[in-house]
Amino acid sequence: MTRLRRAGLAPDRGPLAVAAEGPGGLRLLALDPEARALGLRPGEPLGRVRARIGVPLQVHPADPESDRAALLRLCRWAEGYAPGVAPFGPAEAADGFYIDVAGASHLRGGEGPLVDDLAGRLARSKIPARIALADTPGGAFALAEYGTSDRVIVPPGGAAEPLRALPVEALRLDPGTVSGLRRLGLRRVGEVDALARGPLARRFGEALLLRLDQAMGRRPEPLAPLTEEAAYRAARGFLDPIGRQSDIVVTARLLMAEIAPRLEREGLGACALRLVLHRVDGVMRVLDLGLSRPERCPERVAALVSLRLDRLGAGLDAGFGFETVALTVTVTGALSARQTELGAAPQGDGIDALADALAQRLGRPLLRLGARASHIPERADHTLPWTLQCSDSASRKSRRAPSPVRERVGVRDQGSPERSHPSPGSLREQISPARERGPEPQPDSCESHSPWTRAPTSWPDHLPPRPLVLFPRGEAALDVLSTVPEGPPRRFRWRARIHAIVHAEGPERIAAEWWHAPGAARDYYRVECAAGRRLWLYRDGPHAPGRPAAWFVHGVFA
Amino acid sequence: MGLDPTNQTGRDPASGSPRERLAALRAHLAGPGGPAAPRPVLPLGLAGIDAHLPGGGLALGPPHEIAPMEPADAVAALGFVLALCAGRLARTRGAALIAAAPSQPLPHGHGLAGLGLDPARLLLLEGGSDAEVFRALEAALHARALPVLVGLLADGLPLKPGRRLQLAAEGGADGAAPPLLLILRPAEAGLPNGAATRWSIASAPAARDRFGTLDNPRWRARLERCRNGRGGDWLLEWDHAAHRLRLPEPLACDAAAAGRSRA
Numbered sequence: 001m002t003r004l005r006r007a008g009l010a011p012d013r014g015p016l017a018v019a020a021e022g023p024g025g026l027r028l029l030a031l032d033p034e035a036r037a038l039g040l041r042p043g044e045p046l047g048r049v050r051a052r053i054g055v056p057l058q059v060h061p062a063d064p065e066s067d068r069a070a071l072l073r074l075c076r077w078a079e080g081y082a083p084g085v086a087p088f089g090p091a092e093a094a095d096g097f098y099i100d101v102a103g104a105s106h107l108r109g110g111e112g113p114l115v116d117d118l119a120g121r122l123a124r125s126k127i128p129a130r131i132a133l134a135d136t137p138g139g140a141f142a143l144a145e146y147g148t149s150d151r152v153i154v155p156p157g158g159a160a161e162p163l164r165a166l167p168v169e170a171l172r173l174d175p176g177t178v179s180g181l182r183r184l185g186l187r188r189v190g191e192v193d194a195l196a197r198g199p200l201a202r203r204f205g206e207a208l209l210l211r212l213d214q215a216m217g218r219r220p221e222p223l224a225p226l227t228e229e230a231a232y233r234a235a236r237g238f239l240d241p242i243g244r245q246s247d248i249v250v251t252a253r254l255l256m257a258e259i260a261p262r263l264e265r266e267g268l269g270a271c272a273l274r275l276v277l278h279r280v281d282g283v284m285r286v287l288d289l290g291l292s293r294p295e296r297c298p299e300r301v302a303a304l305v306s307l308r309l310d311r312l313g314a315g316l317d318a319g320f321g322f323e324t325v326a327l328t329v330t331v332t333g334a335l336s337a338r339q340t341e342l343g344a345a346p347q348g349d350g351i352d353a354l355a356d357a358l359a360q361r362l363g364r365p366l367l368r369l370g371a372r373a374s375h376i377p378e379r380a381d382h383t384l385p386w387t388l389q390c391s392d393s394a395s396r397k398s399r400r401a402p403s404p405v406r407e408r409v410g411v412r413d414q415g416s417p418e419r420s421h422p423s424p425g426s427l428r429e430q431i432s433p434a435r436e437r438g439p440e441p442q443p444d445s446c447e448s449h450s451p452w453t454r455a456p457t458s459w460p461d462h463l464p465p466r467p468l469v470l471f472p473r474g475e476a477a478l479d480v481l482s483t484v485p486e487g488p489p490r491r492f493r494w495r496a497r498i499h500a501i502v503h504a505e506g507p508e509r510i511a512a513e514w515w516h517a518p519g520a521a522r523d524y525y526r527v528e529c530a531a532g533r534r535l536w537l538y539r540d541g542p543h544a545p546g547r548p549a550a551w552f553v554h555g556v557f558a
Numbered sequence: 559m560g561l562d563p564t565n566q567t568g569r570d571p572a573s574g575s576p577r578e579r580l581a582a583l584r585a586h587l588a589g590p591g592g593p594a595a596p597r598p599v600l601p602l603g604l605a606g607i608d609a610h611l612p613g614g615g616l617a618l619g620p621p622h623e624i625a626p627m628e629p630a631d632a633v634a635a636l637g638f639v640l641a642l643c644a645g646r647l648a649r650t651r652g653a654a655l656i657a658a659a660p661s662q663p664l665p666h667g668h669g670l671a672g673l674g675l676d677p678a679r680l681l682l683l684e685g686g687s688d689a690e691v692f693r694a695l696e697a698a699l700h701a702r703a704l705p706v707l708v709g710l711l712a713d714g715l716p717l718k719p720g721r722r723l724q725l726a727a728e729g730g731a732d733g734a735a736p737p738l739l740l741i742l743r744p745a746e747a748g749l750p751n752g753a754a755t756r757w758s759i760a761s762a763p764a765a766r767d768r769f770g771t772l773d774n775p776r777w778r779a780r781l782e783r784c785r786n787g788r789g790g791d792w793l794l795e796w797d798h799a800a801h802r803l804r805l806p807e808p809l810a811c812d813a814a815a816a817g818r819s820r821a
Contacts, residue, residue: 307697350701350702350703350704351652351653351681351703351704353701353703354655354697354698354701354703354704357697357701358683358694358697358698361693361694361697362683362685362686362690362693362694364683364684364685364686364690364694366655366681366682366683367681367682367683367684368677368678368680368681368682369665369667369670369677369680369682370667371667371668371677377666377668380667380668381666381667381668381677383664383682386681459667459668459671459677460668461671463668463671465669465672465772466666466668466669466671466672467633467666467669468633468636468637468640468665468666468669468670468672468673469633469636469663469664469665469666469669470666470669495630497630502763503763503772505771505772526772528763528764528772531630531761532760532761532762532763532764532776533630533631533633533634533761534761534764534772534775555666555669556633557633557637557669557672557764557775558633558634558636558637558638558640558641558669558672558673558775558796
């Protein structure tokens with residue numbers, strides 16, 4: 001009624017009624033005060049009413065869904081008073097909502113000012129309301145619906161007395177129980193409460209006692225507050241369950257087409273989507289789709305869903321089919337309107353489309369190489385997930401900080417007997433190579449090791465030649481023949497093959513990063529063996545008397 | 559009959575010089591649709607090698623198989639592949655995708671500078687198996703977003719995935735040139751397939767600069783198989799500054815270059 005008036009669908013004056021299909025034709029469902037003044041009552045057949053009164057009556061069809069939506073809007077508004085707001089459910093058989101003001105009333109200066117404020121605002125919005133504040137939801141409902149006044153505030157612990165005077169309908173009972181109680185002459189809550197509980201439960205069931213106890217505060221009644229609803233969601237149910245991949249893809253495209261205008265209005269695009277498939281037997285399949293850039297094009301989303309289903313293959317297990325398909329946008333990103341060109345393929349976004357396709361089809365991210373500020377060779381580069389940020393369109397902000405995927409782990413403590421017991425520092429480094437990524441400040445502030453503080457393409461150009469393939473750990477070269485104390489090796493055995501060196505360059509001395517772990521400096525040599533293969537060797541520390549230092553092959557040149 | 563010059567008629571292709579006759583015969587063999595449009599190629603910039611390849615270079619689209627001669631030459635073969643990548647990237651925009659099967663060596667970022675390749679133009683994908691690499695390459699061929707695709711395989715290129723890759727390369731006929739598709743496989747994993755060319759690479763002593771230190775890398779490259787072309791065996795040198803391959807001059811002191819180069 002109020003919704004119709006507020007929406008301008010009904011005139012402000014004149015008797016107004018809402019009718020719905022009931023037993024024996026249309027029956028009145030709700031009436032405005034003017035109609036009530038004519039002696040009309042809810043539940044009367046519309047035909048009889050029209051015959052009885054001589055005044056034109058505005059009749060509108062009932063629309064429970066819009067009523068419910070309007071109530072939810074009001075609940076959202078009421079969350080300004082307290083976070084716990086629950087709309088009336090089917091048990092209450094009325095329009096209204098609970099606000100759990102426990103712990104929140106002092107924000108409005110106490111319970112009295114809070115109720116006054118709420119009533120005042122509702123009245124200014126021309127929403128008629130009856131407000132009751134009591135210890136229990138059941139008590140508050142009863143007082144609001146059947147109380148004597150529009151505004152009731154019951155002091156803590158004092159709800160029982162006013163409740164006893166109310167009719168039994170206030171207990172939120174089903175109509176059969178109410179009429180049964182009335183046949184027994186029990187019209188007031190107090191009369192029911194005074195009876196013995198055992199016979200009452202046997203006669204009317206447990207529900208009556210439950211409602212009575214809930215209203216009186218003897219049993220707790222948890223409220224189901226409104227949950228945060230997903231802003232961008234679309235779902236479709238099927239009378240005939242679907243199981244084929246093409247059907248699911250088409251459905252996903254339709255759902256995205258449903259969501260896209262809403263996203264477009266807000267200037268947003270979807271960065272992550274969740275497709276939920278409800279199987280007939282109640283099993284839920286959840287597919288999470290990530291996108292490398294905000295997107296709202298239904299065709300692209302459908303293509304990604306198709307690729308993902310390709311990868312799942314038989315793992316999807318449609319069984320007897322899916323009866324509901326729901327698509328939710330879980331993460332949004334800003335996406336301004338784009339000018340589309342007719343007939344021209346969009347340039348520049350080919351790689352991100354490919355990255356999305358690979359991520360959906362293989363489940364593997366696209367990587368790129370990143371430089372790190374370290375002169376230890378195995379720490380000088382790493383792989384990062386490819387993001388749009390590192391391509392030429394650098395203006396768009398990436399939504400996640402890149403985190404290293406693969407790290408090269410330290411190589412020391414291998415084959416050198418004097419360090420067979422690794423120090424705690426080097427042990428920690430080997431166990432958790434991610435230590436350097438932490439946000440804690442490093443002692444060497446001039447050489448920050450957190451990779452995202454550096455530009456992604458800051459490759460130094462003054463380095464001596466580096467091998468094309470670098471092994472994560474140096475591989476021991478055995479039977480090394482070299483000049484002592486300094487000098488390149490002459491011949492050695494590596495990978496079951498004797499390498500005779502015809503040319504050597506070096507050494508390039510790379511000191512250990514003492515601020516991470518103690519270690520010996522390595523002397524690197526570039527050598528070329530007789531077959532023309534070029535290797536990168538290092539001697540781990542200087543030779544000691546009687547104990548030559550170990551040699552390692554660390555990389556191969558092209 | 560038709561090739562006999564004494565028996566010529568007006569429309570007989572057997573007129574003119576042998577070269578013209580050959581061209582006429584080729585046009586005749588190409589069928590009623592006429593010769594297909596020239597396919598885009600990547601010329602290697604060496605007349606001696608390009609003459610061996612149909613169209614004057616590595617055809618863009620069909621897979622090219624590259625293998626080391628011996629297992630120990632795997633990095634040299636990777637260097638040759640990346641040199642071809644750099645040569646293609648120097649002529650076009652975009653990035654190269656390297657899809658690698660597990661345990662295949664990935665390039666070191668700082669080592670790419672030695673080949674003249676910018677690490678920022680390299681995308682990596684670590685596949686879980688050869689099959690995933692094939693699927694990634696196929697998706698990239700369909701997307702037409704990248705000018706160079708490289709697959710590092712563990713078990714070689716079988717016939718069926720090779721055919722699928724070829725079809726995917728021919729598929730997207732929307733005007734964009736197909737990417738250069740290079741397949742690097744281990745030495746022992748030779749399988750019959752439909753690759754356009756098959757190269758076998760071995761490392762060779764590098765060039766020396768005037769101070770006698772190691773300079774540009776050199777490889778012994780053997781073109782083992784080439785559809786509609788001829789095989790060959792060359793010593794190649796990669797000039798990372800000019801992004802081009804060259805044949806080392808057979809200097810008097812350079813026995814390797816003088817003895818093995820045969821163009």
